[in-house]
Amino acid sequence: MASIIRKSIVKRIIANPSSLICRSIFTDSSINPALISSSLPSSSASFSSSSYNVSGGGASYMRGMMFTKPNQPLVIEDFLMPRPKANEVLVKTKACGVCHTDLHVIKGELPFASPCILGHEITGEVVEHGPLTDSKIIKRYPVGSHVVGAFIMPCGNCSFCSKGQDDLCEDFFAYNRLKGTLYDGETRLFLRSNGKPVYMYSMGGLAEYCVVPAHGLTVLPDSLPYTESAILGCAVFTAYGAMVHAAQMRGGDTVAVIGIGGVGSSCLQIARAFGASTTIAVDVSDEKLEKAKAVGATHTVNAQKEDAVEKIKEITGGVGVDIAIEALGKPQTFQQCTQSVRDGGKAVMIGIGDSRARGEVDINRLVRRQVKIIGSYGARARQDLPKIVKLAETGAFNLSSAVSKIYDFEDADKAYQHLSQGTIIGRAVINIA
Known part of the structure; x- marks a missing residue:
């Protein structure tokens, strides 16, 4: 009963977010360091x-x-x-x-x-x-x-x-x-x-x-x-922007979060609040993965002990997740994120990394299977911050x-x-x- 009430509250808070997919949001790590230095x-x-x-x-x-x-x-x-x-x-x-x-x-x-x-x-x-x-x-x-x-x-x-x-x-x-x-x-x-x-x-x-x-x-x-x-x-603000605006998450979606720090763990809570059917936490720390279970992860994967992409596909019956979130800003996890989504899935990048870091992607799969790679820096303060506060106030977060x-x-x-x-x-x- 409590779960039904929370989901009802979340639906009222979200109030039908925009259908626009922001596919090219500026991030600090996307800017040439020389440009920054000169500015x-x-x-x-x-x-x-x-x-x-x-x-x-x-x-x-x-x-x-x-x-x-x-x-x-x-x-x-x-x-x-x-x-x-x-x-x-x-x-x-x-x-x-x-x-x-x-x-x-x-x-x-x-x-x-x-x-x-x-x-x-x-x-x-x-x-x-x-x-x-x-x-x-x-x-x-x-x-x-x-x-x-x-x-x-x-x-x-x-x-x-x-x-x-x-x-x-x-x-x-x-x-x-x-x-x-x-x-x-x-x-x-x-x-x-x-x-x-x-x-x-x-x-x-x-x-x-x-x-x-x-x-x-x-x-x-x-x-x-x-x-x-x-x-x-920031932590919750970033997670909310990724889930609502970039991924346009819906109830029943399967979600993987790669990197379970402050932002990653917030993504797990937001995914749970919005009704994800499966939430997979990926990290290299067993301690962080254990914590992830308490904030919404239905499955955990230690990427140091097993192949994260293969394990995600195994959990999802071989197809991959609807939404994968990369919360570290590292080339390796960028690649894991793009490879973990199902055909037509959304790989959302929210991790800020070293300004010299670059990510690689399988171009042919991206084109043929309509994989969407979306950058997301944060939410929208005037519209979203009051909703985020409401999630905390109601206990949904x-x-x-x-x-x-x-x-x-x-x-x-x-x-x-x-x-x-x-x-x-x-x-x-x-x-x-």
């Missing part, structure tokens, strides 16, 4: 730190966890209190998720402007609105309200945003991902010691305060905890089973070390305030 602002970029403090009194500075250069520890620095501009919100950060994409930046595998503050899935409390902010935004997010922030922060104005495709926002990619700024070409972060600019990976969530474009936020109900809910803005480890703010660097070592099962979260 990154120089250390002498002209930004002004004047007037960058909270206008309503209170603290004039904050602490942030700063990335300086690849393979160096994150360090705590004092920053001038960031000040939001029009249609931006200053958020007192409560928690920030620990994502592998940040780790790629830390390890130098994904070029990004530095120094910067990483962290891109957050929860927090609204502190201030920028001058000339739309009154509707102020009404929706009054000071003191609880919010969750998505890593894709749509501008709301570009050609894609105007069509509702927030996940392809041009300004987010051109300014934030390529230059480390918001959409006026400026960062909101300046060091307290010398006023020098520091760049923002999304909102720069590994800090006591962050500035978020309002379109990247939604209200967090009081019933949901700040800490566990931080993962809604279990936050407590998704978050496996919680770190203090001062231990953020240790959290990324543990992530690099593969000792985090599921998703870790950093408590900030």
Whole structure:
């Protein structure tokens, strides 16, 4: 009976998602590193730190966890209190998720402007609105309200945003991902010691305060905890976008998820919530695979001990799955994903990898058997983030089973070390305030 009720709730939440299949979504790993490097602002970029403090009194500075250069520890620095501009919100950060994409930046595998503050899935409390902010935004997010922030922060104005495709926002990619700024070409972060600019990976969530474009936020109900809910803005957000928009999953579909980290395990939960008939978890860690059973996997495959593709076909009666999700961003798993789907099936790539990584595909099978390879970066913040929060609020997505480890703010660097070592099962979260 409970299962029937959950499925009914999920159907109401989804409310008939668009039939458009997004087959060519930009991802960080699809961009030439030379292009990124040439786009990154120089250390002498002209930004002004004047007037960058909270206008309503209170603290004039904050602490942030700063990335300086690849393979160096994150360090705590004092920053001038960031000040939001029009249609931006200053958020007192409560928690920030620990994502592998940040780790790629830390390890130098994904070029990004530095120094910067990483962290891109957050929860927090609204502190201030920028001058000339739309009154509707102020009404929706009054000071003191609880919010969750998505890593894709749509501008709301570009050609894609105007069509509702927030996940392809041009300004987010051109300014934030390529230059480390918001959409006026400026960062909101300046060091307290010398006023020098520091760049923002999304909102720069590994800090006591962050500035978020309002379109990247939604209200967090009081019933949901700040800490566990931080993962809604990336891990669950990414899984939702993959299942709803890229794969267009339907009840009864068979699904394989390759790579059972924070995003992969979220895909399993989303697949279960949407009524998948079979969900196959693939990883090389028995511990992660055991955890996968608790979040929705009906079958598990250890790719170190057996051929993952052959095992998936065996489980599905020799045909392969309707939908395969690749959540690691590695050439080997890219190939496994394309080979695991049935004729006419969908191979959805959501893993961000080393920017030099390239995937191979069997061209003849792709053509003859209509295999669909779809890139998916995330969901659509304005339309989907409220639905994602509702999934958690109703229990269709279990936050407590998704978050496996919680770190203090001062231990953020240790959290990324543990992530690099593969000792985090599921998703870790950093408590900030």
